[in-house]
Amino acid sequence: MLTKREELFGGTPDEYLSHKEKYENSTRKAVILFSLLRKIQEENNTDLTNYRNLLSGVLGASISQDGSPFGLHYIMFMPVFMSQADEEQQERWLHRALNCSIIGSYAQTELGHGTFIRGLETTATYDPSTQEFVLHSPTLTSYKWWPGGLGNTANYCIVIAQLYSKGECHGIHSFIVQVRDEDTHMPLPGIKVGEIGVKMGLNAVNNGFIGFENVRIPRTNMLMKHAKILEDGTYVKSKNSKLIYGAMVFVRVVIVFDSVNYLAKAITVATRYSAVRRQSQLKEGEPERQILDYVTQQDKILTAIAGCFAMKMNARMLWDTFNVINDQLHKGNMERLGELHALACCLKAISTSDSSLFTARCRVSCGGHGYMVSSTLPATSALTTASCTYEGDNTVLLLQTARFLLKTWRQIDTGPLTPTVEYLKTVSAPGFSYKWENSIEGIIRGFQIVSMKKISSCLNLMTAKVMSGMSQADAWNTISIQLVSAGESHCRAIVISTFHEDMSKAMRSMSASLAEVMGQLVELYAVYWTLERLGDLLEYTSISGADVVKLRSWYEELLRKIRPNAVGLVDAFDIIDELLQSTLGAYDGRVYERLMEEALKSPLNAEPVNQSFHKYLKPFMQGKL
Ligand SMILES: CCCCC/C=C/C(=O)SCCNC(=O)CCNC(=O)[C@H](O)C(C)(C)COP(=O)(O)OP(=O)(O)OC[C@H]1O[C@@H](n2cnc3c(N)ncnc32)[C@H](O)[C@@H]1OP(=O)(O)O
Numbered sequence: 001m002l003t004k005r006e007e008l009f010g011g012t013p014d015e016y017l018s019h020k021e022k023y024e025n026s027t028r029k030a031v032i033l034f035s036l037l038r039k040i041q042e043e044n045n046t047d048l049t050n051y052r053n054l055l056s057g058v059l060g061a062s063i064s065q066d067g068s069p070f071g072l073h074y075i076m077f078m079p080v081f082m083s084q085a086d087e088e089q090q091e092r093w094l095h096r097a098l099n100c101s102i103i104g105s106y107a108q109t110e111l112g113h114g115t116f117i118r119g120l121e122t123t124a125t126y127d128p129s130t131q132e133f134v135l136h137s138p139t140l141t142s143y144k145w146w147p148g149g150l151g152n153t154a155n156y157c158i159v160i161a162q163l164y165s166k167g168e169c170h171g172i173h174s175f176i177v178q179v180r181d182e183d184t185h186m187p188l189p190g191i192k193v194g195e196i197g198v199k200m201g202l203n204a205v206n207n208g209f210i211g212f213e214n215v216r217i218p219r220t221n222m223l224m225k226h227a228k229i230l231e232d233g234t235y236v237k238s239k240n241s242k243l244i245y246g247a248m249v250f251v252r253v254v255i256v257f258d259s260v261n262y263l264a265k266a267i268t269v270a271t272r273y274s275a276v277r278r279q280s281q282l283k284e285g286e287p288e289r290q291i292l293d294y295v296t297q298q299d300k301i302l303t304a305i306a307g308c309f310a311m312k313m314n315a316r317m318l319w320d321t322f323n324v325i326n327d328q329l330h331k332g333n334m335e336r337l338g339e340l341h342a343l344a345c346c347l348k349a350i351s352t353s354d355s356s357l358f359t360a361r362c363r364v365s366c367g368g369h370g371y372m373v374s375s376t377l378p379a380t381s382a383l384t385t386a387s388c389t390y391e392g393d394n395t396v397l398l399l400q401t402a403r404f405l406l407k408t409w410r411q412i413d414t415g416p417l418t419p420t421v422e423y424l425k426t427v428s429a430p431g432f433s434y435k436w437e438n439s440i441e442g443i444i445r446g447f448q449i450v451s452m453k454k455i456s457s458c459l460n461l462m463t464a465k466v467m468s469g470m471s472q473a474d475a476w477n478t479i480s481i482q483l484v485s486a487g488e489s490h491c492r493a494i495v496i497s498t499f500h501e502d503m504s505k506a507m508r509s510m511s512a513s514l515a516e517v518m519g520q521l522v523e524l525y526a527v528y529w530t531l532e533r534l535g536d537l538l539e540y541t542s543i544s545g546a547d548v549v550k551l552r553s554w555y556e557e558l559l560r561k562i563r564p565n566a567v568g569l570v571d572a573f574d575i576i577d578e579l580l581q582s583t584l585g586a587y588d589g590r591v592y593e594r595l596m597e598e599a600l601k602s603p604l605n606a607e608p609v610n611q612s613f614h615k616y617l618k619p620f621m622q623g624k625l
């Protein structure tokens, strides 16, 4: 009898399964894991914080490196339902979604549109004579494309469609739609649904497509917590049209936590392997050194560790900010929605792009063995690069942050600013003076000044271009590279200052030795990004060449100090071998034995001579083909 753990993590490695077998195996595992989750929910009545933890990448990545066919049910279907459905609708469906008696997906993106959601083509036209909506996909490009779990798993989904009533279009709204028969799982009439095919990664997520041929759903299937359609077709506007976007903010918050979890996996593998792997002699005649002793290796890995801790603290800050503002939104106070959206956008963008960058570095830092699927690094790399796209392409999200920053800058003298942007007032105040200093505080100030000056410069450029006769839209597009850069600088200033402030608070309750290591991580993160962004700092601050020389020495000294604690730092992530799923990162360090054990699982090693020899090779080598 297999234990739950053996059932979850045993069996043929996914990499040797077909696309279809991989999905079926992931569904088998998901059922085991989500049965356990369902029990937790029933016992603990999972609150939003627990809920978010369940969603984190550990859940997604733990079932298989390729994600889970149930992921979207938890990550989007439920949160969107909780934020967009009215009480009656929640009464009708939410408990069924919570106990997984229905499995949902979230269908917003179409073949022809992902970013520009106001351009979505799927229509929901209200028919007052039957009090129904008619869902229709008018073109091939209107087919929903990408929704996780939609291919073969979900029997319901939330569909985002352009709402028409009394001949008028009211823009995009959310509808719950039954996709498959609850008993037979057959697609319902008028519905064409399927799976989109093999992807770069996440091949167990079961991303699907769906098209509607005049499918009728009851009026009450429109999620009506905000906007409504009355029985006669009268449209009742939402208090704020942006509330329909709310779920995307929540998921972006979850994704910041995800990016931390994915990066933690990658650096655990790379750090442990770098401690086991010995290669080359530093000095003639000496034994080969651990590759972690090479400073170039430390440059790749220790900065990733610092980045992981930094983003973890920022994920918690974002979560706390989300909860504060979400409570205000529930009370009808929309004042900080724009700030939350901008913060979620830039932190999602920066956390996922950093995670993708550092994960790729971890892969390369493990040499050839890092290219083995059994190392888990290729799959983690494929996961992190996907996160730069889903839930909003990073470039587009940084432009959203820039849009908020320019709006904020225009109003800089009209009153107090909200917390995440109040530094703009400080560093632009008359009489404020700043001389670069090589310290954490000096670096934070420097990044804040860079951000402020980039925002100011963008606004001046926009104004000048519009004054010269260029349209607002063309001016925006022309300087959009600088706008993205302003959004990134603003975010980096927030990440460094949050890391420093929150870690300083946490260090007060640490032992002196632990606090010293944590302080070194904060310094390493700040000095690393200072060296990475020297161009900006030289343009906008008084940093000098001499300062840079000292910064480089400071950086190398920090690598030397942190090196002895590298393995301890990643062990602290406490990712068990079954979740790590890595021949290079297993806790016992038996790298070579595990590489060989995994290799022997290849079906090509089942027999000494493969049939292709007799069918192809031998006749070819004998000149008979
Ligand atoms: C854990 C892994 C799970 C993976 C599952 C993946 C799921 C998905 O990928 S679901 C699909 C996700 N898709 C997106 O994220 C689409 C990204 N595109 C957008 O969000 C929007 O199209 C846009 C923001 C890029 C542009 O929308 P548009 O309406 O054209 O916006 P404007 O730039 O004109 O601004 C309008 C106005 O609305 C505010 N706003 C926009 N988005 C939000 C939001 N999410 N929350 C709050 N407010 C939002 C924006 O700030 C503007 O406000 P003002 O400046 O005050 O006018």
Ligand SMILES: Cc1cc2nc3c(=O)[nH]c(=O)nc-3n(C[C@H](O)[C@H](O)[C@H](O)COP(=O)(O)OP(=O)(O)OC[C@H]3O[C@@H](n4cnc5c(N)ncnc54)[C@H](O)[C@@H]3O)c2cc1C
Residues within 6 Å of the ligand: 072, 106, 107, 108, 109, 112, 113, 114, 115, 116, 145, 146, 147, 148, 202, 207, 386, 389, 390, 391, 392, 393, 395, 396, 399
């Ligand atoms: C693994 C994965 C899972 C997904 N799961 C789901 C899901 O469950 N449900 C769902 O609805 N969707 C899902 N998506 C779709 C995802 O949300 C979209 O891919 C994403 O929103 C980007 O849209 P797009 O693919 O159309 O790219 P596009 O918007 O076409 O972007 C392509 C390029 O154009 C640029 N661009 C686009 N607009 C602008 C602009 N205004 N200014 C400047 N540059 C611009 C972008 O920066 C990018 O470089 C998933 C995607 C992936 C990869």
